[in-house]
Amino acid sequence: MxxxxxxxxxxxxxxxxxxxxxxxxxxxxxxxxxxxxxxxxxxxxxxxxxxxxxxxxxxxxxxxxxxxxxxxxxxxxxxxxxxxxxxxxxxxxxxxxxxxxxxxxxxxxxSHLEMAEQTQQEHECLSTAIYYEARSEPILGQIAVAEVIVNRVRDHRYPNSVCEVVFQGSERSTGCQFSFTCDGAMDRHPARGRLWRRAQDVASHVMMELNQPLTGSATHYHTDYVDPVWNRHLVHTKTIGTHIFYRFPRGREWAEVRERNERST
Structure with a gap:
């Protein structure tokens, strides 16, 4: 040669x-x-x-x-x-x-290229969710939101991929799990600039499992200026930034949640 x-x-x-x-x-x-x-x-x-x-x-x-x-x-x-x-x-x-x-x-x-392409799509979906749901939050707040999405992927009650979790219900006028997927936010405010790059960095950090768990296995959250009815059926875990986090009850907690709701009605 x-x-x-x-x-x-x-x-x-x-x-x-x-x-x-x-x-x-x-x-x-x-x-x-x-x-x-x-x-x-x-x-x-x-x-x-x-x-x-x-x-x-x-x-x-x-x-x-x-x-x-x-x-x-x-x-x-x-x-x-x-x-x-x-x-x-x-x-x-x-x-x-x-x-x-x-x-x-x-x-x-x-064949690993197909897996890599899928991972790239997952990264894009997670970055998008972080950007529209928590771009004004500190880094820990953004990581917490990303963690909720990953927790849902691992939960049998939700789809098995990041993109499916993020866009679940977006095909309907009501029922989307994350409001930005069906309220036109992505069209009105395309993701770009410094905050978009930071969201991408946070997504990479979480997908590579470099973060310490923050939310107590939370699968739900809402901002602190609303009080949705669904949170009464869940267990509060953490408050991080402007978001309040919840998870599903476990074991005896189901009975405790039912009793609590019965007393409040």
Whole structure:
């Protein structure tokens, strides 16, 4: 294999591996990669190429002066392998480094792109809910709202995905679970700017489960200036910012809630 082909092979392997990492954590940059059918087809072809290199255990080599060795991804690999600072420029070290990098992504398959695209959609839906429901809230208040949505996804009484939970009932004039999905707010005030970017950051934080639980397993909330009738059938858990949070009763709590409602009537 010529030096030019070796550099090209390494560059392709690194590009696909980097995209695999991006897909795994659902960063927004993946959306641009799969924006069109043509781009998606090209990416799938590159992924198959990477898979073939892994299957044949073929090392990917490059000259020591290759520009790709200066990338952050390569530095991360070198650090993970406990290489000396100058090891990246040693031809034999490159061979073992590249084999280790390829082995690390041996489980990657083009089918994972569909999962990544779904995760990207979930991130968009969660970001949208945070923006329209709590964009004026402090960070903790926004995380709490996102946590309620995630709690609903985990609850058997609700749909099994973030987007289905957020837009549940939005096809009807009444019955939407989150008012912004059916009152025209998204048309009147498109999500953009600094607050939109912050909502996206909060959504990523929650989806990667980096947050400590805040709401006491809440599945409901409302602002502190309203008093909806449905909260009488739930258990109050927390008040965070301008939102009051609730969860469904458990065990004996059901009887306590019924008794409380009977006394109030």
């Amino acid at each position: 010529s030096d030019r082909e070796q550099r090209s092979t390494l560059a392709r392997g690194i590009a696909i591996s980097a995209c695999a990492v991006t897909a795994a954590i659902a960063l927004p940059t993946l959306a641009g990669r799969v924006e069109t059918e043509t781009q998606r087809a090209e990416f799938r072809e590159d992924a198959r190429y990477l898979a073939s290199r892994i299957e044949t255990r073929a090392p990917v080599e490059a000259d020591s002066d290759s520009a790709v060795l200066d990338t952050e991804w390569i530095r991360t690999v070198e650090y993970a392998l406990n290489r000396a600072p100058g090891a990246a420029t040693d031809r034999y070290s490159q061979r073992y480094r590249d084999m280790a990098a390829l082995e690390a992504y041996a489980s990657f398959d083009p």
